[in-house]
Each structure stands twice: as C-alpha cells, then as structure tokens.
Amino acid sequence: MTLPDYADLAVCPFCGSNLSRGQPRGVDEWGPLPSGRAVLVDGPPAPSGSQPPAEEQVLHSLSCPQCAGPLSVRAGRRILLCAHCGVRVLVTGGGGFSRWLFPQKIGRDQALATAGKWLRDYPGISGRAREVPVTRARLVHVPIWEHKALVAGWEFGTKLRTRYHLVTDGEGNERLDLALSKEPFEEPHLLERRFFQAACDIDALEATRPRFSGRELLLPMVAGEVEPSSTVMEPRGTAAEIAERGRKLALQSASGAADPHGRMLILRESLTLLYYPLWLVDYQAGGRPYRIVVDARDGSVNSASAPAREGRLTPSLGLRIAALVAAAVFALWLGSVVDAARVPTVFVAVIVCVTAILLVLRSPGGGKVEYHEPFSS
Numbered sequence: 064m065t066l067p068d069y070a071d072l073a074v075c076p077f078c079g080s081n082l083s084r085g086q087p088r089g090v091d092e093w094g095p096l097p098s099g100r101a102v103l104v105d106g107p108p109a110p111s112g113s114q115p116p117a118e119e120q121v122l123h124s125l126s127c128p129q130c131a132g133p134l135s136v137r138a139g140r141r142i143l144l145c146a147h148c149g150v151r152v153l154v155t156g157g158g159g160f161s162r163w164l165f166p167q168k169i170g171r172d173q174a175l176a177t178a179g180k181w182l183r184d185y186p187g188i189s190g191r192a193r194e195v196p197v198t199r200a201r202l203v204h205v206p207i208w209e210h211k212a213l214v215a216g217w218e219f220g221t222k223l224r225t226r227y228h229l230v231t232d233g234e235g236n237e238r239l240d241l242a243l244s245k246e247p248f249e250e251p252h253l254l255e256r257r258f259f260q261a262a263c264d265i266d267a268l269e270a271t272r273p274r275f276s277g278r279e280l281l282l283p284m285v286a287g288e289v290e291p292s293s294t295v296m297e298p299r300g301t302a303a304e305i306a307e308r309g310r311k312l313a314l315q316s317a318s319g320a321a322d323p324h325g326r327m328l329i330l331r332e333s334l335t336l337l338y339y340p341l342w343l344v345d346y347q348a349g350g351r352p353y354r355i356v357v358d359a360r361d362g363s364v365n366s367a368s369a370p371a372r373e374g375r376l377t378p379s380l381g382l383r384i385a386a387l388v389a390a391a392v393f394a395l396w397l398g399s400v401v402d403a404a405r406v407p408t409v410f411v412a413v414i415v416c417v418t419a420i421l422l423v424l425r426s427p428g429g430g431k432v433e434y435h436e437p438f439s440s
Contacts, residue, residue, distance in 0.1 A: 066286055069204075069295045069338070071162055073286035160302050160334035162284035164204070165275070167340040169362045174200050174342035178355040181364050187432050189370040192348040199345050202293035202359060204338040205270070206262035208300065209277050210309025212332040214256055218318045218325035219249045252317050252327065258309040262298035262336065270356040270366050271435050273339050284338060298336055306334050341365060364434065371430040387419040 066073045066082070073082045132147035144150075169177075178197050182188060223243050230240045257277050265272055282288055289295060310332070316323045340359035345352060348370050355367040391412040398408030 067289075067295070068297075069162065069289075070284050070286040072283060160336055162336045162338065163281040164284045164288060164338045165340060165360050166280065166282050167202070167290065167359045169342065169357065169359045171200050171202070171342070173362060174344060174357040174359065177357050177362055177364060178344040178346075178367075181355060181367055181434075182369060185367070185369070185432065185434065187371055189348065189372045192353075192369050195346050195348050197344055197346045197355070200342050200357075202290060202340060202342055203268065204289065204293060204295045204340050205265060205268070205273075206296055206298040207272065207337045207339060208258075208260045208262050208298075208305045209335040209337050210258040210260075210305055210313070210332065211277070211335070212256050212258075212309065212313040213254075213330045214313050214317070214327055215253045215330050216325060216327035217249070217251045218316065218320070218323045218327075219247070220318070220320045220323045220325075221245050222248050222318070222320045248318065248320065250318050254317060256313045258312050260300070260305060260308070262300055263296045264299075268341070268343065268356065269354045269368065270341055270343075273341070273358060273360075273365060274436065275339070277337075281337070284336075289338075293340070295338065302334055306332070309334070358436075363436065365436050367434045369432045371432045384419050387415050391415040391419075 071083065074080070075082055127145040127148065127150060130145065130148045130150070132145050175197055178200075182193050182195065182197070222245070224246050225241055226244050227239045228242050229237055231237050259272070259277070261272055310329060313329060313332070314327045317327070342357040342359050344355040344357060346355075347353070351370070353368045353370070355369075356365040357363070358365050394408040394412040394415065398405040398412075401408075
C-alpha cells in the first residue's frame, strides 16, 4: 500500500481495512505515534524524542484501543465503530492538524460545458473567442488552512453610539436630530471564531479563494477518495505559524470599541487543512492563452479571462493612450507659442501620435475581459 503525503488514512483494496501510518513491528528505538490515533503496533513502548526515518514508515491495520477488536470498515470515514464493545474511535492525523476534502460534484464534461457557456454568454468578449473549442481541463485540489477557536471572556469600556436628540430651534420648533454620544458598556463573550488562509499561491492559478463558511459537508482526506488524475497541491506554511496567527486574531476585541478593557481566553481550538477542488480550463484565442476556473463543488465560474471584443480598450491601455494624446497636444501648443521650438515640438507630436496608434493596433482585440466570483477573496 502507498499512502500519499496529503492523506492520513487509506483503505486496503483487498481486505477493506482502514490503514494508517505507523512504525515497523518489533522496532523499539523510535518514538511513539501522535496521541489519538488507533494504530496496531507490536513491540514495547519506544523512548520519546525520536522519529522513524521516512523510508521505514509502514501502514498498519486499525483495531479498537479498548478491546482490541476489529473496527467496522467504511471507506472514507474517520469515525470507526468497534463491532464488539461499540466504542467509536476518531482517527486524527499527525502534525497537530487534520485534513478534510470538499466533495467534488462536477465532472470534467460539466466543467467544459460551464466554461463554454460563460464564453458564449458573458458580455464584452470577442466574437472569435465565443466559438473556440474548449477541450482541455485538469482538476486541482487547493489547500486552505482553517483555524477554529472557541473564545470566552468579557470586555468593558466606552462606545460611540448614534442617538436621536430632541433639538429646539430659535422659533420654538422641535425636531429629532442624530448625534454621537459616548456610552459605557459591559459585554460577556462566548463565540466561535474561524480564520482561513490559503496554503498555496491561488493567484498563480488565476483563481480566487472560493466562498465557504467551513460548516459545509466535508470528507476525510483518505487515499482513494481523490481522483487519481487530479493534482493535490502541496500546502505552504507550517501548522505552528498558522495556529499562532489564528490565536492572535481570535483574541482580538469582539466589542468593536475604541478603548476596550477585559480578558479573552481560548477554551478550545483546532487546526484543519481543507482541500477545495477546482477545474482549470485552458484554451487559446488569437494565439494567446486564457483560462476559466470552474468550481468543482457547485459548478459556478470562480474566475475567467477572455479577449475583449474589437474596439474595447482596457482601462490601463486607455489611460496610456490618453496620456500620449495629452502629450501631443501640449507639444503642438508649445510649438505655437515658442517659434524657436516649433519644428522640434511638431516632430515630437508626430512620434507620440504614431505610438498611440500602434498601441491600439497591437492590442489583442482591444484588451482583455476578466471575471472574478463576487464576494470571494
């Protein structure tokens, strides 16, 4: 059995057993496995402070830690049920965090159809790009860190609040007016805070971080659950760095006051590595590459790019052309005012105008249309 780096569990295709990383049987010179993992390992307890070499790590069948009976095997489940004593065993991953997978619901054909529909319907796209055959698509799983903390505490201080005040003018007329007032407050807190951070360069994929709350249905990152032809991107950053940053953000003031006083404590926290599936649909138009990113969970377009229709200028190109035109007009005005500089300024104005014309002619279809999913980050 081969267990990929991104997975904590594997299901044996022959006997159906749930398998996890362990140490070779009978070896006692390496350290124990992380707590909370139900792993069957022979041999006496090993001393702490050492780890087995990567090439020596093997997979072992899981058994009940209470009665040593066989655990019921269900592919893709992280909670295993003992058939003898009924104890439920939660198998967690090493490294201080667990790995979970957003289920893929959109296949390759559906992703290609979504990309083709976007090219046909989105406004401002060049006509030559609307009929481009889109046939290349690859599935990637983007890693995203999630730090979840249950925070409790209290705060007190002052807040600026908007209140209605009764105002009387010089003629005796009364009206309600809004005004800011500083008022004291005391607030207890018991809340759950979540912090998300991309564990890879999503911008390099020409995508944006998908929208999710962290409360969606997830699957354990088990070997065999991921499509073999897909790419699982390597996570960036360490668990310690993400946990430290998540704690700092979780302990920030929850009242929104300018001068809060109090104390916030973290009662419970967890760190998770979430893998989100995205389809990268690549195509070419006018000899240039473009990409449409399709969400493999709900089938929506995450981000996309296409050549703009003829005559459409991008904002950056329009600003450059406007600057060149302004420079040409200024050169002609200077030549009309100063007789000695008439010939050089006319020469400069001609060069600037030719440059502006070449920018327009060389722009591919007048520019590039870009789309990003609303409210994404």
